[in-house]
Amino acid sequence: MTELRARVAEKLSAETGSTVTSFEPLPGGHSGLTYRADATGGNVVIKAVPDGQRAVGRHDMLRQASILTALAQTDVPVPRIVAVDDQEPAWFAMELVTGESLEPVLDDPAVEPGLAARRMRRAAEVLPRLHRVPLSSIPGIAEPLTPADELARWARTLGAVPPELVVGGDRLLRLLEADVPDAIDPTLVHGDYRLGNIIANGIEPVALIDWEIWSAGDPRVELGWFFLFADGTNFPEVGREVPGLPRSDELVALYSRNGPALPDLTWFDALGRLKMAAIMGHNLRRHREGRHHDPDQEKLPATIDRLIITGTALLTA
Known part of the structure; x- marks a missing residue:
């Protein structure tokens, strides 16, 4: 961290005339290292490639910086890029946006249900x-990426999880x-469009963050994933039920605004459940194999089962 702080301080001083006064890790990040740097010219968030990791996939900081730079010219709310250092290990600095980013059905502290519902509706309106x-x-x-490409990608993830950790996943995959x-x-x-990745000021999204896996693809994949987080019953033992969250049909109506109907959304809803089950199964496997010890992972089986059962029911109704 000391070396990275020195690089950040030098870069910000040279490019913005700003002096770094503090440099601390931010909790909660899973893709790359995340720090807060307080500086005289404005506080920033640093995203950096972890030591010993290759700058590919989720750790490709230059790719993340490039999409944020491109979106700065649009009406998509994103943090402003302050500096980019392409020397390995690469990092970039973006403005620290004030607000709250909490997933109502998963994160603590709990969000007041009415506020959570209004934020979710507004997020559906902003997604277009x-x-x-x-x-x-x-x-x-x-x-x-086509829907077939997406399914193949997540089939590989599911296939790397021991079948006993994702019981019924093979059937859901066959149905898809x-x-x-x-x-x-x-x-x-x-x-990964959801309230946990949106910094909100009240109900208004002011910054969409965590751009590790952006791509060109089918917009219905995004919606199917977003639907997951509108129902706390999808996450037994790890989440909470939040009364009054909008149903998926209301979210689609807010997204579409009388536009043409989006076909096959039930399939994408089921795909989102398969994706989450595969991710959780992967995390549980890593814990049980001792590669990432985290006793909280033992809470996941109930959610994995729920996601697979409800995803299967969507396609067999």
């Missing part, structure tokens, strides 16, 4: 801004594979 960004305006964007929807026009996709 992201999906309207022209893909041609994003430098270096890869070929869009049996009726993959045709792709619609691709959009820019955040990849």
